Amino acid sequence: EQTDDLDELRPETPVTPMTATDIKVNVSLPQAAERGAATGADGVGLLRLEHLILGLEQTPTSYIEEHGENAFVNELVEGIQTVADEFYARPVRIRTLDAPTDEFRKLEGGESEPVEDNPMLGHRGIRRSLATETVFRYQLKAFQRLRSVGYDNVEIMFPLVNDADDVDTIMEIMADVGIDTAKTRWGVMIETPAAALQVESITDRPVDFVSFGTNDLTQYTLAVDRNNERVSDRFDETHDAVLTLITDVIEVCRAKDVDTSICGEAASKPTMIRQLIESGVTSLSVNIDAVRDTQHEVKRREQRLLLDSALAERSE
Ligand code: PEP
Ligand code: MG
Helix, strand or coil: CCCCHHHHHCCCCCCCCCCCCEEEEEECCHHHHHHHHHCCCCCEEEEEHHHHHHCCCECHHHHHHHHCHHHHHHHHHHHHHHHHHHHCCCCEEEECCCCCHHHHCCCECHHHCCCCCCHHHCCCHHHHHHHCHHHHHHHHHHHHHHHHCCCCCEEEEECCCCCHHHHHHHHHHHHHHCCCCCCCCEEEEECCHHHHHCHHHHCCCCCCEEEECHHHHHHHHHCCCCCCHHHHHHCCCCCHHHHHHHHHHHHHHHHCCCEEEECCHHHHCHHHHHHHHHHCCCEEEECHHHHHHHHHHHHHHHHHHHHHHHHHHHCC
């Protein structure tokens, strides 16, 4: 560990430092948008659509059966719009539905959800979306509607993809819904070792960015259930295996001009920040309460890099 002498220079009254790396915020519900925007973050790096959907307290299928497709799409449009307004013109990255079946089972209509032994390895993320395409298409429609009325700050991202085949299927459906992938900022999450190892072919597709979901990437890389307290001491996002996957992906992406981002809980951890800044990540997205500290930590790491390279030059 390097010494932290720059800490002494930190002002008593917090100021928002300008960082080369974008520091964004994770927003779960539209009600939190105002507070999120007030942090001065560079945008929303993760707006989880399942929070909007779980807020309806009914499974999507049951909600659509009762209220109709338009009502469902409208709910999504309104929720996203609140956030997109609050942040305009800062980018807002929405992520399609990613709740596991055990979450859905708690909702009205949840009894028709499958019972799975391993929900985290089951019907969730993009696999659920591609298997039950109707609900996926409604989410894309909501996104497309916002774009078509001028919300050019909304972006879309897809959870739990494994490989380029997933990306190809997503692109076909986006085109079918009328989303022009060339004019839309979109990307995929890197949350499985498979996706990390396949990043070369994934980024052969015209994705604008990839985003690390380190909660899942850690769980799947280390085979440690993220919700199981018995193994929680083994859940380590800064494990070498996880960091190696992340730095390798960033290297591939930088060579191909694909933005990289992180939106898992670990994004605000100093060890992770250090690794990411040294690897050249494009942006970080953290919880509302962590924005300010993350801005300072990133600034410190960026300055350290500049100093190191200046010193290296001088000693050449
Ligand atoms: C993650 O896996 O790190 C992530 C951001 O997605 P979620 O926590 O919603 O699975
Ligand atoms: Mg995840």
